[in-house]
Amino acid sequence: MATVEHCLYCFETLVAYFERRKPLSLDEIQESYEEYIKELEGAASSDKTDSLEKRIPALRRVADSNDSGSSTSSPASGSSMSLSTETAATSTDSLPDTEPPITESPLFVTWNTVDPESDDTSLRGCIGTFEAQELDEGLSSYAITSAIHDTRFNPMTQRELPSLEVAVTLLTNFEDCDDEMDWEIGKHGIRISFTDRGRRFGATYLPDVAAEQGWTKEETLVSLMRKANWGGRRDKWQSVGLNVVRYQGKKKSLRYPEYKRWRDWVDQKSEEEV
DSSP: OOOHHHHHHHHHHHHHHHHTSOOOOHHHHHHHHHHHHHHHHHHHHHHHHHHHHHHHHHHHHHHHHTTTSOTTOOHHHHHHHHHHHHHHHHHHHTOOOOSOOOOEEEEEEEEEEEOTTTOOEEEEEEEEEEEEEEHHHHHHHHHHHHHHOOTTSOOOOGGGGGGEEEEEEEEEEEEEOSSTTOSOTTTOEEEEEEEETTEEEEEEEOTTHHHHHTOOHHHHHHHHHHHTTOOSOGGGGGGSOOEEEEEEEEEEEEEHHHHHHHHHHHHHHHHHHO
């Protein structure tokens, strides 16, 4: 599936484009992000230990004061259960992801603008490919293409960076549909193609689009036909023979402040090494 590192790479590519510098490679980002997370987990573990050290003396005093009480109520036992639960949760959260890394895939890069007051997002650019791409090259290429060359929007500017969210979708499980309704909202993306009056049309929606818009399948298909610039009558859409391919998408999203925190950490590490 898409990862945080893939999203960081898209931001890194776009920021480097604006700053006219060479971006870090995907491999470099994956290596640095692993170290970054370890430091964060170490700091969190240290903070939790400090907190427990402050609480344990108080818990012991409570336990001592109840030593002569009924054996049916044991604060010491209760506190021990609490500590075990926290430890178990921590160890579970830190288990490595066993899913093998994806090195190439069809992909889409989506840029959204985040409203600072409502936290709602608005589409700012989305372009991708159904041809499998080496992720290092594909993500960097489509991060720029979707930000600068999506003809539905003006080219993105550097001042927009703080308001941006990026979403990376890696596409999988392509299947020909038995008919135009042979897919599930929220699970499948769909790619349509058809011919009308000698002209060919085609367009796609990623798996999250129909669900986010609250569309029915019919509304999704008609909207997708309009996206493909079909100008026929809405009530005649079924008279056009649609070829529909369904697919699934492994998506991950990240906002600029998260990228900036990681990037500041990278810069600080570089300064320390000098």
